[in-house]
Amino acid sequence: MVKIKINDQNLYAREGENILKLALKEGIDIPHLCYHEIFEEPYGACRLCIVEVIKDDERFITTSCTLQAQNGLEILTQSPEVVKHRKILLELYLAQAPNAENIKKLAEKYGIEKSRFPKRAFVTDHLNGKCILCGLCIRVCGEVMKAGVINYIGRGPSTKINTPFFEENPDCLGCLACVNICPTEAVSAEEVENRKILKSWSETKVKMKECKNCGSLFTTYPLWEKTKSLLMEMDTELEELCPNCKRELLIKKLTKNLPLPKPY
Ligand code: SF4
Ligand code: SF4
Numbered sequence: 001m002v003k004i005k006i007n008d009q010n011l012y013a014r015e016g017e018n019i020l021k022l023a024l025k026e027g028i029d030i031p032h033l034c035y036h037e038i039f040e041e042p043y044g045a046c047r048l049c050i051v052e053v054i055k056d057d058e059r060f061i062t063t064s065c066t067l068q069a070q071n072g073l074e075i076l077t078q079s080p081e082v083v084k085h086r087k088i089l090l091e092l093y094l095a096q097a098p099n100a101e102n103i104k105k106l107a108e109k110y111g112i113e114k115s116r117f118p119k120r121a122f123v124t125d126h127l128n129g130k131c132i133l134c135g136l137c138i139r140v141c142g143e144v145m146k147a148g149v150i151n152y153i154g155r156g157p158s159t160k161i162n163t164p165f166f167e168e169n170p171d172c173l174g175c176l177a178c179v180n181i182c183p184t185e186a187v188s189a190e191e192v193e194n195r196k197i198l199k200s201w202s203e204t205k206v207k208m209k210e211c212k213n214c215g216s217l218f219t220t221y222p223l224w225e226k227t228k229s230l231l232m233e234m235d236t237e238l239e240e241l242c243p244n245c246k247r248e249l250l251i252k253k254l255t256k257n258l259p260l261p262k263p264y
């Protein structure tokens with residue numbers, strides 16, 4: 001264990017432990033948008049989780065989601081330097097995602113009424129003026145669901161996220177993991193008749209599967225196929241397990257591969 005200090009709190013941590021995760025566990029509030037426990041590697045995209053670090057004779061600003069615990073680390077989450085940088089970031093996000101309610105609330109908390117930067121939500125209109133380009137939807141689609149339906153398109157100020165060539169993508173599972181993980185509720189989808197429509201992703205449509213008995217629509221076809229093949233793959237693994245271990249393994253595998261609960 002190593003000894004660290006966050007604001008006035010002395011804490012013990014495992015060497016290398018993620019500082020943002022530790023702070024949140026201790027009830028220390030650090031604003032964050034692009035960190036999600038499901039990913040082993042934090043992305044460090046939104047920068048909102050910045051903190052000031054004092055170590056030996058050094059003092060520097062860094063993101064707490066990429067910072068690892070080391071002995072003697074002193075961390076300030078609300079120092080004047082941190083607040084100054086965070087306010088600029090929030091102004092930028094207000095311009096980038098003017099319709100995102102949680103950004104507006106956060107900005108209000110930091111005393112920001114409006115942004116000095118020009119609005120640039122026009123490049124992300126299909127994301128309802130709420131996208132901060134944090135990349136969580138791309139990562140969950142590619143790394144967790146292994147579907148790779150969406151990606152960044154363009155660069156610089158015209159960067160946006162969508163399907164290749166802005167066309168419907170047949171690889172979409174209709175799992176809605178991208179909808180659920182988005183920290184600003186930017187991704188929209190709806191259910192029309194027997195299809196899930198990913199409105200934000202070039203209106204990609206995914207057919208739903210109905211229950212053979214009652215006819216209710218309970219999942220999408222691709223997701224049903226994926227679950228079936230996962231269960232088949234696991235068949236031999238399950239054979240030699242007792243019912244309790246079977247249940248545990250099933251839950252672990254299925255929750256790792258199937259849609260995420262809303263984290264925010
Ligand atoms: S709904 Fe489609 S785009 Fe969204 S995460 Fe699932 S597979 Fe990817
Ligand atoms: S749509 Fe949501 S999850 Fe995807 S990059 Fe934008 S803010 Fe992040």
Ligand code: FES
Pocket residue numbers: 031032033034035043044045046047048049050063064065066
């Ligand atoms: S949560 Fe750390 S950079 Fe976004």
